[in-house]
Amino acid sequence: MAQSGFTKVADVGELSPGDMKSVEVGNDQILLINHEGNIYACEDICSHAYAVLSEGDINGDEIECPLHGSAFNFITGEVLTPPAEENLRTFEVRIEGEDVMVGPAKG
Numbered sequence: 001m002a003q004s005g006f007t008k009v010a011d012v013g014e015l016s017p018g019d020m021k022s023v024e025v026g027n028d029q030i031l032l033i034n035h036e037g038n039i040y041a042c043e044d045i046c047s048h049a050y051a052v053l054s055e056g057d058i059n060g061d062e063i064e065c066p067l068h069g070s071a072f073n074f075i076t077g078e079v080l081t082p083p084a085e086e087n088l089r090t091f092e093v094r095i096e097g098e099d100v101m102v103g104p105a106k107g
């Protein structure tokens, strides 16, 4: 990981609005989502059991888990519907030129 704590994970051109991409940073599997031109990053693994959220569906600013259907706000990480009870971690995103950089977990 870069000294600043930010790691390049994608090129801006790889993510058009509505696109998502799963990347690995250290031990974290992170989901990048371009939502209305802004790129957000949250955990790609559901907080309930083991499911990969990037295999689920985006609906507005929500991502729905493909396994049991919990929805999360991918901007805040907040869990919106059960059975999941824990929020997702979200990560800082920085755009530097054409580089999408992911930084430390927020909060």
Ligand code: FES
Binding pocket: 046, 047, 048, 049, 050, 051, 065, 066, 067, 068, 069, 070, 082, 083, 084
């Ligand atoms: S694994 Fe995601 S809701 Fe159960």
